[in-house]
Amino acid sequence: MPSCAHGNDSSESTSCSGGPNNYGVRTVSEELDDHSATGLEAEKERRLNDIARRRSSGSEPYPYRFDRSHSLADVRSAHGHLEAGTETDAQVALAGRVMLKRDQGKLIFLTIQDRTNQLQLFVSKAVVGDEQFDDIAALDLGDWVGAHGTVMTTRKGELSVKTTAVVLLSKAVRPLPDKWHGLTDTDTRYRQRYADLIMNESSRRAFAVRHEIIASFRRTLAGQGFIEVETPVLHVEAGGAHARPFLTHHNALDMQLFLRIALELHLKRLIVGGMERVYEIGRVFRNEGISPRHNPEFTMIELYQAFADYSDVMAITETLITNAAVDATGSSVVMIDEKPVDLAKPWRRVRMIDLVTEATGVEVHPSQPRAQLVELASRHSVKVEAQWGPGKIIEELFEATSEAALREPTFVTGHPVEISPLARVDRNDAHLTERFELFVGGRELANGYSELNDPVEQRQRFEEEEKSKAAGNLEAGTVDEDYLRALEFGMPPTGGLGIGIDRVAILLAGAASIKDVILFPTLRPEVFEQ
RNA sequence: GCGCCUUUAGCUCAGCUGGUAGAGCAACGGACUCUUAAUCCGCAGGUCCUGGGUUCGAUCCCCAGAGGGCGCACCA
Numbered sequence: 001m002p003s004c005a006h007g008n009d010s011s012e013s014t015s016c017s018g019g020p021n022n023y024g025v026r027t028v029s030e031e032l033d034d035h036s037a038t039g040l041e042a043e044k045e046r047r048l049n050d051i052a053r054r055r056s057s058g059s060e061p062y063p064y065r066f067d068r069s070h071s072l073a074d075v076r077s078a079h080g081h082l083e084a085g086t087e088t089d090a091q092v093a094l095a096g097r098v099m100l101k102r103d104q105g106k107l108i109f110l111t112i113q114d115r116t117n118q119l120q121l122f123v124s125k126a127v128v129g130d131e132q133f134d135d136i137a138a139l140d141l142g143d144w145v146g147a148h149g150t151v152m153t154t155r156k157g158e159l160s161v162k163t164t165a166v167v168l169l170s171k172a173v174r175p176l177p178d179k180w181h182g183l184t185d186t187d188t189r190y191r192q193r194y195a196d197l198i199m200n201e202s203s204r205r206a207f208a209v210r211h212e213i214i215a216s217f218r219r220t221l222a223g224q225g226f227i228e229v230e231t232p233v234l235h236v237e238a239g240g241a242h243a244r245p246f247l248t249h250h251n252a253l254d255m256q257l258f259l260r261i262a263l264e265l266h267l268k269r270l271i272v273g274g275m276e277r278v279y280e281i282g283r284v285f286r287n288e289g290i291s292p293r294h295n296p297e298f299t300m301i302e303l304y305q306a307f308a309d310y311s312d313v314m315a316i317t318e319t320l321i322t323n324a325a326v327d328a329t330g331s332s333v334v335m336i337d338e339k340p341v342d343l344a345k346p347w348r349r350v351r352m353i354d355l356v357t358e359a360t361g362v363e364v365h366p367s368q369p370r371a372q373l374v375e376l377a378s379r380h381s382v383k384v385e386a387q388w389g390p391g392k393i394i395e396e397l398f399e400a401t402s403e404a405a406l407r408e409p410t411f412v413t414g415h416p417v418e419i420s421p422l423a424r425v426d427r428n429d430a431h432l433t434e435r436f437e438l439f440v441g442g443r444e445l446a447n448g449y450s451e452l453n454d455p456v457e458q459r460q461r462f463e464e465e466e467k468s469k470a471a472g473n474l475e476a477g478t479v480d481e482d483y484l485r486a487l488e489f490g491m492p493p494t495g496g497l498g499i500g501i502d503r504v505a506i507l508l509a510g511a512a513s514i515k516d517v518i519l520f521p522t523l524r525p526e527v528f529e530q
Numbered sequence: 531g532c533g534c535c536u537u538u539a540g541c542u543c544a545g546c547u548g549g550u551a552g553a554g555c556a557a558c559g560g561a562c563u564c565u566u567a568a569u570c571c572g573c574a575g576g577u578c579c580u581g582g583g584u585u586c587g588a589u590c591c592c593c594a595g596a597g598g599g600c601g602c603a604c605c606a
Contacts, residue, residue, distance in 0.1 A: 039575050040540045043557060085564095102569095105562035124563070141556070154564050178541040178555050180567045185541085187598045199541090243605070288605050289531085298606075437606095444606055475605085500606050513599090524597065 073116030084157035142172030212328035231266035240264030279303035308495035359401035391416025406439035423449035448497035455487035
């Protein structure tokens with residue numbers, strides 16, 4: 001029944017007197033619902049009634065635009081040092097969301113928030129007049145407002161704007177979370193990111209850091225003559241990495257397509273084409289588990305530089321990440337496991353086989369008999385699958401014994417050929433490649449190598465992959481004939497790099513989870529009632 | 531996929547061998563011209579995640595399921 005009917009016949013109750021909705025406008029709840037709303041529904045109904053009231057008195061709760069003269073940070077930086085009790089004649093027009101309201105009788109203090117900061121509006125009944133004062137008093141937390149006034153400080157010294165007018169820019173129908181405790185429920189924070197961003201400065205900061213990292217990467221690469229490109233997301237072959245792909249279908253072509261798992265093979269086609277220095281920042285998709293460090297879609301930057309090898313690429317990696325740290329956080333020092341690490345210092349370079357030897361006390365090399373490595377693996381509780389060769393076993397030993405301890409930035413180099421089908425063989429060791437992976441805080445952040453550019457050898461490596469796939473390895477690749485044709489035209493010596501941007505953002509934002517640096521992380525769908 | 535934890539008002543959280551629920555904030559009514567999570571008085575607000583079971587009786591115990599978190603596995 002309508003909220004004003006008090007149990008009487010509800011069939012002709014649209015103009016009951018004394019209630020809050022006698023403005024000749026049927027409320028939404030009356031249109032949709034014959035029952036009195038409670039809780040959240042009552043709150044929404046109340047606010048919808050306020051919208052109707054404002055419209056009936058000739059003001060629009062959702063105006064089209066507002067001329068803002070300053071951001072809230074602008075006001076703070078220009079007037080941040082005023083003494084308490086100062087009035088200025090500095091006119092400003094501000095816009096923001098009402099976050100706090102302190103109604104003091106004939107004074108109202110509103111704290112508004114824009115993307116730069118928060119600021120207090122000082123509203124005096126004597127200044128704005130009775131009618132407007134009542135409209136301001138009727139504002140709710142969450143409403144967007146525009147305010148005109150002059151900069152002042154209160155007797156206690158709080159920087160404020162003495163408002164001559166406050167206009168509603170958008171009425172919020174749904175209440176904000178708790179003004180003090182904010183929004184902490186992780187599920188709600190990820191699903192309703194809008195509410196998280198309104199309430200949590202730490203969340204806004206994480207995404208600011210992410211933005212600065214990407215902007216910094218672009219600046220660094222522009223300064224080194226790199227060109228940004230875009231390549232297909234829909235792939236006929238999902239190559240360039242070891243991962244299970246997402247499968248999709250194109251109707252008009254009636255064909256199966258994969259979402260890309262890496263950017264690599266298309267970018268190297270561009271190196272063949274003579275573009276010399278290219279990079280792409282883009283989303284890749286891997287159909288694997290979700291964890292605090294894994295999201296099914298994530299963002300990589302990959303770059304390729306002609307005439308360079310993996311040593312050059314390691315230097316670029318250091319520059320990119322150190323610059324990004326300074327640009328995003330103001331410092332090259334990051335906290336890892338609660339200890340400071342200065343990224344500006346040179347990063348350790350060490351071969352994977354040497355790390356395994358260090359950890360196990362046993363010399364390892366991909367050339368040694370498989371049985372010896374199987375035995376070593378079992379001593380370190382590493383389960384070995386039948387189709388794994390010596391190289392794969394060494395990688396597993398590395399992951400089990402060494403990886404987690406690589407807290408300070410470390411380039412792990414010299415990956416076995418078996419696990420590196422696109423990397424060039426080490427010029428000094430035919431069983432290893434000129435490859436590196438960067439580990440920081442025990443996590444892989446980047447991967448790069450001297451690119452294999454010999455089309456005959458590349459075909460052999462692809463065929464090895466395909467054999468592995470046939471043997472049941474779901475992450476193994478296939479022979480990409482078009483890529484081989486490209487290599488046949490001749491790819492210059494090239495160094496390549498891939499960096500997981502989400503992982504860098506986790507590191508530099510000090511985030512606990514990848515979900516804290518992805519605006520809309522992958523979640524199971526929410527079930528909506530009705 | 532497996533294990534552990536978790537789900538109570540819009541938000542943040544209590545809830546006693548098992549006797550059908552409370553607080554703070556937000557909201558509503560009232561007081562207040564310098565507040566700072568304003569304060570004070572008053573009032574209202576619930577599918578206790580869902581479905582079964584045990585019981586005279588279930589937010590609580592049992593079973594199954596759902597969402598989320600963490601760890602393991604997979605991976606970057």
